[in-house]
Amino acid sequence: MRSFASYISKHLASFTVFILILLFLNAVVFSLAFQKIVTEDYRNSSPQSMLEMTANAATPEQLSDNAVQKLRQNHIWAIYLNANGQCYWSVDLPDEVPETYTIQDVALFSKGYIEDYPVFVWNTNDGLLVLGYPKDSYTKLTSNYYSIAALR
Structure with missing residues (x-):
């Protein structure tokens, strides 16, 4: 049991750093992927x-x-x-x-x-x-009856 505990304690810090790096990279890739879409949708032709x-x-x-x-x-x-x-x-x-x-x-x-x-x-x-606007350029949510609980 001691060997398992020492193994965990040795690698816990590296596992935590790995998870933090993975989360950071995920945020960066998400931002880069959607930056173009967001800036185009809210420019002068919105x-x-x-x-x-x-x-x-x-x-x-x-x-x-x-x-x-x-x-x-x-x-x-x-x-x-x-x-x-x-x-x-x-x-x-x-x-x-x-x-x-x-x-x-x-x-x-x-x-x-x-x-x-x-x-x-x-x-x-x-x-x-x-x-x-051109077909397939925007989608509209035509329903207006979502409950607040469903949105939360």
Whole structure:
């Protein structure tokens, strides 16, 4: 029994150092792997910043040329709807995306997708701005009924 105890005591420090090095390397590899994803998702083309920029440049008559250029650079389409669901204007709207919506349609797509395009909405004084990102670029959690206990 003494030989086992002396073996453990001799190697306990090296085992602890090995575990700490392994945890450190794991954290470094995780950080490097996801740094690119995090920095790209939160730069100027993120849904939040694009919605703000587009909403500030939008009127019911038109969208500024600078905003149109930024949308096209990021392969984002846009549609601006009035209170009745009719289109004021659109930018690069795909053929399969309709130009008129009912209130039920808006309720469904506001948390998810239009024709498999992830969409993000922004309410303005004049209507509803909808930005559509390329298919398979974002995933949206369309369910909003997770219990707090499940999330914890």
